[in-house]
Amino acid sequence: MNHKLQRSVCLIVVLLVSCGQLIAEQSSRTTSIPHHLLLDNQASSPEVITLDAQGLHLNYPKQRQQVNSKQWPWRAIGQVNVAASHYCSGVLIAKDKVLTVAHCLWDAYNKDWYGPSEIHFVAAYAQGDYLAYSRIESFQAAGKFNAKGEIDLDSVHTDWAILHLRQDIGLEVGFLDLSAETSVAVGDSISLAGYRRDRPEVLTAQLNCKLLAWNKDGSAFDHSCEIIQGDSGGPILRRRNGVWQVLGIQSLEAKTDERRWGVAVASRAVKSASR
Numbered sequence: 001m002n003h004k005l006q007r008s009v010c011l012i013v014v015l016l017v018s019c020g021q022l023i024a025e026q027s028s029r030t031t032s033i034p035h036h037l038l039l040d041n042q043a044s045s046p047e048v049i050t051l052d053a054q055g056l057h058l059n060y061p062k063q064r065q066q067v068n069s070k071q072w073p074w075r076a077i078g079q080v081n082v083a084a085s086h087y088c089s090g091v092l093i094a095k096d097k098v099l100t101v102a103h104c105l106w107d108a109y110n111k112d113w114y115g116p117s118e119i120h121f122v123a124a125y126a127q128g129d130y131l132a133y134s135r136i137e138s139f140q141a142a143g144k145f146n147a148k149g150e151i152d153l154d155s156v157h158t159d160w161a162i163l164h165l166r167q168d169i170g171l172e173v174g175f176l177d178l179s180a181e182t183s184v185a186v187g188d189s190i191s192l193a194g195y196r197r198d199r200p201e202v203l204t205a206q207l208n209c210k211l212l213a214w215n216k217d218g219s220a221f222d223h224s225c226e227i228i229q230g231d232s233g234g235p236i237l238r239r240r241n242g243v244w245q246v247l248g249i250q251s252l253e254a255k256t257d258e259r260r261w262g263v264a265v266a267s268r269a270v271k272s273a274s275r
Helices: 003-008 267-273
Strands: 016-018 021-023 031-034 077-082 086-094 097-100 119-123 132-141 161-165 189-194 204-215 220-223 235-240 243-255 260-266
Touching: 077 097, 086 243, 097 243, 119 161, 189 243, 204 260, 220 243, 243 267, 260 267
Parallel strands: none
Antiparallel strands: 016 021, 031 243, 077 086, 077 119, 086 097, 097 161, 119 132, 132 161, 189 204, 189 235, 204 220, 220 260, 235 243, 243 260
16 A cells, blocks of 8 residues: 555544444545444445354355364464453464454443453354363553544554463464564465454455555555454464465455455564564
């Protein structure tokens, strides 16, 4: 994305919580929205949602596929559940650490962070089953929010948080290394995995989306992966020489009248700030 465009973005996101529903309002021609806040009519697919007897999509996006959460590297990914009100996706990056987005942990009502005791992580979740579970001891959040909980393209590179787990579940299921690589070229293939709102009971992934542009001196990037609520915090993976690494985590959807795209926090930003 052109840096001049980034600097010119004017965004207002208002968070309203009602019966577990989070709603966003935005202004300006170019908007960026944490997509656990996306309205139903802003979902990735314009099709009417049709569910089968198990509550799974019959008309699910073709580019998104269910993956076996018990296999590598998917077993290192899970749901970050917050205050019994919402969830985001997250990925194990150490035996006792999970990387997710900071905006998932922000309490818009109280204008403060949720407490660690209100957060837990479920690794390799699939239709009520999972491989490992842990509550959160503490977390380090880089995100900076004003009283309205705003987040935009200028601050997206700070939209990350590291959860410190009470149990070393990464020793059970494995964990993924963060990549500091910025040499991935525009047009190179990347993969996004997460627990989409329209299929929350299973882990799904898009394996062949593209990196579109590096932003913020390599601390964020644009991509073409299809996104929706629940994908926030989902890892964007790069496989090189047979090894999977976390290139970044999904944060925002950006859109103009002509197009829409995903915006991710690059792992490089996390590594630089968390040393």
